[in-house]
Amino acid sequence: MNSPSLTLSRGIARVTESALGPYQSAVIRIGFSATWLLFLLREFTHRQELYGPDGPWGWDMARQLTDDNHAFTALMWSDGQAWFEVFYLLAMLAAVALLLGWRTRTASVLFMVGVLSLQNRSVFVGDGGDNVLHLMSLYLVFTRCGQVWSLDARRAARAEAARARGERLRPDRVGVLLWAVLGLALAGVTLAGRFDNGRLVPALLWTVWVVLGLWGAVQRWARSPEPRILLDVVANVVHNAALLVIMAEACLIYSTAGWYKIQGSRWQDGTAVYYPLHLDYFSPWPALADLMSASGTIMMVVAYGTVMVQVAFPFTLFNRRVKNVLLVLMMTEHAVIAVVLGLPFFSLAMITADAVFLPTSFLLLLGTVAARAWGRLSRRGPGDGPALPSPRSPQDSTAGHVGFTA
Template sequence: MNRLSLAVSGLIARVADSALGPFQTAVLRIGFSLTWLLFLLREFPHRHELYGPEGPWSSDLAEQLVGSNGAFTALLWFDGRGWFELLYALAMLWSVLLLLGWRTRTMSVLFMVGVLSLQNRSIFMGDGGDNVLHLMAVYLVFTRCGQVWSLDAWRARRAVEALACGERVRDRAGPALWAVSGVLLLAMTLAGRMDDGERLIPVLLWTVWAAQALWWLAGRLGRSPQPRILLDVVANLVHNGALLVIMAEACLIYATAGWYKVQGSRWQDGTAVYYPLQLEYFSPWPGLAGLLASSGTLVMLMTYGTVIVQVAFPFTLFNRRVKNVLLALMITEHAVIAVVLGLPFFSLAMIAVDMVFLPTSFLRRLGDGAARARARLLGRGPTGGLPLPRQRLPRQQLAERGSPKQVPHSRPSPKQGPPPRPPLPPQRLSDDPAREAQETRNAQASAPEPSPHAPGGGPRPRT
């Protein structure tokens, strides 16, 4: 009983004291923001046909659809092309800032607003990757996805170094961003724009805005650290719960997809992969698709292999080695789907979901390799060209240390040359060897020793 209580208390302490999976959530942030940004850039010439007011899915149809399903979209707040162009540009900007990790708490909320606004405007545009991106954009709001590989993490390190040097850290961008977002949120609420559609998203927006204010007050105005510690524990619990939901959602996606495939006759006889390869819509490379479809054995292996991997994946999470092997197979499968079937954004979204299960050691090595490649590409040092902060000590610590001591040189100065050697006693012949030896020892004892501060003097330090 004592062991069980200790194990439970240790688990609770681990979940509450730290945000688990910082590298995994960073991969989610980078993967989904990059996927959405690339999608918006590719569809930029066709944006009016997809989500614009002059598209096939008109504003009247969109209002009827939103009124029936209660979805949230900001594109229906105002009419006209100007509002659509502004929101489309803001969606791309928010994706870039979330990708870089600048103010990730606010940018994750704005990223969710951009994704929901465009997708709920025309829900029939897209593929299965849109559904995954739709869900993960909401889940990212509850995670602390900017702990690593972000500008927020770099700014936090600089703030800690500045505090260690006795400098005062001032954050002007954060309060300004919070004030502007609060004014816009209040204006939209008073104008009645938040009343249309689902009420959950407006409540979430106000909750996050109030939580940011409470976090800032606890850190700046609170004399006791207890309120900030309590808020940190709550944020860790919310983050870990959201990470668990994301992992469960990924397992549910693969499990349902695999079990539905098992029930299909084409998947049972091993010919299901053959038919998508024959569709012109899913054949950007007809020659490659024809080459794969020409081999019946290869089609059977891909069909059965897809079903086995998807059904078995949730059960392999308890075995690390088998899980890593299946992860490599699934990532390879999605890469093949992106190239052969022409579904790059669906594959990117699913690869981002798969990478949440990768081990932390692998993600660390991946990040270190990316940093070295960036430094080599830019021709800079290992820090990627960012100037290292000057480590300055407080005045009191400098006073305690005093002036630095001189370190003896390890090599003689080329200008001064080697130090003079002590003079040797004059050589003379004597009939008494004992007396001659005594005079030699007296001469050596009376010779001046070289100063350790002289160039080349003193013992040579080891290098």
Template structure:
């Protein structure tokens, strides 16, 4: 076999044999689920004004807009107050489940439905981070983001340990019940004609539901080894493809932002950062904004530095050290934006998008530190906890498609 063919076969094997980037996909899952959960909890007292049926952007106005742009939102299936409260609660619970990695595949689908429904219900609510969250919620559905740092991974590890001790593993009853309940709900919505604004989201929901059922059925038959391998390969390809799309999306965001900035006269003369610091909406700490804007040199350095970092970042992916340096700079920049301009959720969303490029070694050390901190807290409380697991343990690789 010649060298190009050998390289191609190795590449195909790498893409199909395993779901790559388990730590990176886990960070993306935790980051975006946590960002959305914090947003929903912070806005809970204001949920009626933002997304309620009697809010400023009324139910009829939202209905007319979605009829024109064919956006999906479950909040327009009914204008009742009870439906809104139940759905908002469901969105909170789905975000918490995805954050913890409980039934990750199902939680990711419910998370996507919650994000799309709330954001499309009131399109004027958001600060830029909502667009990133909107896209990433779709991509997360295709990833096996529960391989590590999840309750699914812990459950799989416990089952693997029980098999190693030749103990009987109890049958999973929660997954099939959850699958049946969601299938009944999806069938009811479809038969009543609620999916009237496009076919993409309904097709995705039905495909995932059918895939989960097929995965469970094949997993129950010990003799069906080849179909199980085939499904695992398909899941790995979808995961790896979605992870590449997430990375490309992050690069595209920075590249387009940088090139648009460089065309603006305020960015060219280095004064662009000065103006938002003096808008009431973006000045939670006026004294801090005045301190930063008091130096023209600082304003010029920040403006030029922002443009250069955003334009250069996609090209630094070819050099690991340069990429890591720019990652640190961009995360610091977003942290400053969160404090100075009062945009915490936008900054959290962008930091999470940046985190997909973090080195695996750093993320593993971060996980070990978190595990040790948890152990110390548990010992202070008089309890013991199991030590951290590595992703190489075979059980953790099979939890990405758990119902």
């Protein structure tokens, strides 16, 4: 029988020696970046009305609000049309980079800047999914979400293979150049006094920049392995803590939503689902909404089932089978919401948040199916694709974080 001290030491070793949940963190990276990118693409023709300097929520009103709540948004640095267009494009490019896992740590920071800047520019734009995306964009900065299913992982695997063959690795010039350019941009913005409204985000940006520089310097010039091991342990602990926060955030969303529903009279009598189905704003398919709401029994079952699933979910995490069943139910519910109520981005954000609880075996199967489908589409053999490192392989602790990509 294991002693408590032995169990504790094993737990500490597990948390410090590896970044847990590599596939789960990769899924949430891909899911949230894809959600944001698709939203920006869909609203591209309406970007002026949503976030532009001449939109209904004008630049002066946004300035007054950010002066009061100290929210960070880079769109307040200038009221010019050119700056808005450039920044909107940069936000899309950052989402693409994070989606592909290119320079993941840097891409996650730029992704966060894009999300916060656009959302804080017009706080009344959103459908609920924007709040989830807002929080998760902050949490992703602290995760090592490029361990698998990313260009960083492929580059790390190739470097490991070259090292095994005894080849000399080329220095990471792209990472150094990217780090230097972003440092100059940060210095220019800081000296120009553009960080007046935001307090937390500027400090976070400078901290990440310094850490990236330190990481790159240690990886390149440290002669002994101790500094690398120390930085790797710190990165693992931060990643695991951030992943725990993401899981707790998802549980908090569902538990608070469920308990608030219990207090509502419409949820108590089982009619709450009926009303949004007959609002013009939430009825892209009126015939489908009428068909679903034709049965009072179905409406009552959906209403009561929604409340029970949301309240029960945090307590099912201790039972894998029950948790997986509720995950299927919740993801199915969000898929139905996306179609019936016309809220695709809210549903995508929630499904992505749910994905952090998916079992690794299922994600591995999903990755295999996706790789085979991609191989057929690109007319390549199954051995031509890049090898993805196993979550338990030695390079997992550094995959996606080589040199200045930490």
